[in-house]
Amino acid sequence: MELLGLFNYWVFAVLLMVGFYAVIAKPNMIKKLLGLGIFQAAVFLLYITMDKVEGGTAPIIQPGVDAIYSNPLPQVLILTAIVVGISTTALGLAVVVRIYEAYGTIEEDETQRQDLDA
Amino acid sequence: MSLAAQLPALQIVVPLLTAPVLVLLRGANLAWAAATAASVMAFVIAVALTLEVQSVGVIVYEMGAWPAPFGIELRIDGLNALVLLVITGASALTLLCGRASLAGEIDPDRLALFYAAWLIALAGLAGIAVTGDAFNVFVFMEISSLATYIIIAAGPNRQALTATFKYLIMGTVGATFYLIGVGLVYMMTGTLNFADMEARIGEVTDQRPILVAAGFITVGLALKAAVFPLHVWLPNAYTHAPHIVTAFIAACSTKVAIYVLLRFDFVVFQGNLTGHAFQFASFLAPLALLGILIGSAVAMFEGHLKRLLAYSSVAQVGYILLGASFASKAGITAGVVHMFNHALAKGALFLAVAALAMRLSGLRLADIAGAGRTMPWTAAALALAGASLVGIPGTAGFISKWLLLSAALEQGPLGIVAVVVIVLSSLAAVIYMWRVIERLYFGTPAGNALSASEPPWMLVAGVWVAALANVYFGLMPGLPVGLSEAAAEELLRHLP
């Protein structure tokens, strides 16, 4: 049980690895963006894991009920981070669309080759 | 509350809220005027804040009047006052004189959006500089990054798009690394405020997460600051961005990341982690030295003017970090002064490049041959700023190199290596700047250079203001050196 309390952190570590791998190793630009999404989602998981209190409930105060509430702060931070994530993805996709129109490919190694030839 | 007390908030709010107004406005001229006015106002506020810091010391402003660590506070001391001056000054000057150049490179229908993105980038960079909250740094880092991607992607060639994409991926990875680090520190201390973190981190007994956090934050910010070998996004981004944009971001965007790196490492980590000062130095000093050598070496053999200057920037980032990695008063002072002086030199150089580009067909060294005769004013300013980059006595560059050398000499054996590297790279700088100047004045003019005339007087004036600033701060280095010394003392106060 003691170690199970760390399971979330290990999943965070492995998700980080999977996403990061896609970002560095995949030449396809949309794949890179998807990897970036996984990479960021891993960080969301890290923060949200912190907010949980044993026996607690979501920090929406129920008047008259004596309850333990989980921590609101990491949730606020991750709300912001999710927004930042979708904004980055949207901008990245727009750049990828323009790259495809200009190069006819969305593979990074292929665009580099074209630039070198030019 | 008086207007003076609101200045720290206004520093951010003025550019940040002018940007949405620009989205509403149509018309490129109006957008330019509004953006320039906001930038100039931001610069004026930064000057006022600097004067206030010089007289009263640290300024604290609580957002929403919530006390830290529950709310977010802005905290301005000598270090970020200097950074603010650089950011807002660069933006105001480049916008004032860059209108014609930008109008030539960007579709007029989209200029209003471009200026909005520019202002957001400015507000984001300034926001990073003034805040005292670790997560707030992340938010403003993303604001400035997203906006910077847009203004780089506005470049005329298709390579601007691939450069933007590479920067976007690496920048986001860097920011996410920073976020992981902040998360780990928050997990162990329960706070996001720098000052509160410093107070509480000493009580943390389990140090592994903190150590890992220090690693993530340092690597993440090093990515943003283009520290060698994480600089690969920089040369293409600088080369293919619109010329005026290059002048703006070369002057400030990497500097802000270095600023956060210094603040986080000195204020939060070094005083409380045993041996962290050593780890910091032994991680950064070799990278700084390698960056200086390799950046200078590549610049020597580069044939494209903007790319040459971009690689020189990689080397200059190395200088700044080298000074900081000494973790001594002289070292930090030298690093911070170099941050300021390099912004002056590179800003002036890239503005001069923008001026050349308005009249010439290309920016390869072959294309600029002979332009010294047809565009004498621009070429002379470029030569002057180049002298500052090399570090000729009487220019700003000399001051910081001199400070850096004397700081290195205090360091014993490692210092000797540093001195050798600095001297070598200065020689390299002489060579690469000489290649440029030789082509400008003694090359045989070809193509457009034959008939080129001076660009619009606003741009020439802007280039000269920047170039003369190099001379002014070379002869009277009181302001940057004074603020840097205050900054160094402030940072070192946190060491045990």
Place this chain on the structure above:
Amino acid sequence: MTVFFGIFLLTLLLIIAVGIVRAQNLFTAVMLTGIFSLIMAANFFVLDAADVALTEAAVGAGISTVLLLGALALTPSQEQDVRGGRILALFVVTVTTAVVVYATFEKPRLGDPQAPVHTHVAPWYLEKTPELIDIPNVVTAVLGAYRAYDTLGEVIVVLTAGIGVLFLLGLPGAVGRRKADDLSSGRMHLNHHLVPQVVGRLLVPFILLFALYVQFHGEYGPGGGFQAGAIFAAGLILFALIEGEREAYTILSPRLLMVLMGSGALLYGGVGVANMLLGGNFLEYSVLASDPVKGQQWGIIAIELGVGITVASVLLAIYHAFAARGL
């Protein structure tokens, strides 16, 4: 119970993540991303983060899938085989992971009430909110009041993304030279599919109504401006899907969308500036009314509205920008 759900969902999450990276067909990867978001949101919910789960649902499963498909429609959807370069990547990734795992062993366990996170700062929020702001949802209180400056930044990030996409792709009738009439009506809409169209038309008003509920119920339950904006945009995207782009422009013209993008952010900032003019600090809502608690509540309602307007209009504008590029 939490641990059981957690382990189950997280294991599924890992499998899906590997599936996304391995899938050679990008369409498949996008579909799996949809599942990934759903699991992530369920997991957030299990970990007591209801507001975050709602956001992830609206953004991850809804908007993000639609945007990815919009981009995929304009680019090839088959990934090319990777050659070489894997060893270095694997090395970097493995080192990073090892470092992270190294740190885990001294972290506080899941749910430990003695963790520093739960003993510093957070109890103050839980304790003081009923007294200082008097709304039940503490997440909204932190988001809208204590850390309102971060949230302003978040709105600006969204606005920047909108500016960037419109700058890069253009939007007929607002940015660039194309006019709304230039769009070929093409086959970009579903109005020859009778059943989806009828059901969709029926759903649109409900989705918009639900968005308004989320917007104005945010002080009492999970929700708030961002989630509401995303859901509102989703409803209008549904309308555009079934009726076509040009029909959608007649409801909210691109030019009006841009005005809304800017004015949402301005409303937020305007509240802050009004506080300054009334003698407070930036975003100090207490000065808005004679009773500071009322002032705080009004301030939160106003800024949440600003967030909702900007988010809804930006997401819709981004969708239109992608959709119009293919017409």
Place this chain on the structure above:
Amino acid sequence: MFIAASIAILATMILAIVRALVGPSVWDRVLAVNMFGTKTVLLLSVVAFLYGRPDFLDLALAYALINFIGVLAVLQFFQNARDDVEDSS
């Protein structure tokens, strides 16, 4: 009894994921995603009661509404799709 229902739902989720991963056609994957979406709605409803916070049904409601948009977006995508999307491998 909530637990029995939630276990059934979780088991179905696994089956849907297997289908989403093995395909073989893109349509199978879309079907699996759609099914996974409804299962998530059910799971959230059940968990909301299991946790004793029925006011969180808002989330399930949001899912039920938003899931549909994803399916229609897919449908529209295929209407304009070119041949390279099909992989019946």
Place this chain on the structure above:
Amino acid sequence: MMAQVLDVASWIMLLGGGIFVLVGGIGMLRLPDLYTRMHAASLTDTLGTLLILGGIMLQAGLSLASIKLAAIAGFLMLTGPTATYALANAALMSGFTPQDAELPEDLKP
């Protein structure tokens, strides 16, 4: 007495719903081709969903929660079959033929 009846009824509905959902999942995995899988998924989805939500509704009694549950059930009733229809239609249109079956003349690609 009434409460116990309601309880038992809700248990039966939850259990039955769980079984239907599971059967649908198994069918979705085991059946031989796309259209049969679609059929398994869609039919059991509707009934299982209705049963489970109904079971919860009985537990919740007459409250705001029940209204929300009814709304969820209503939306799923509408969207589930529509989504399946749309999918099947799109698959058929793009020339994905059912196994061992001939397309009708007017639908041949």
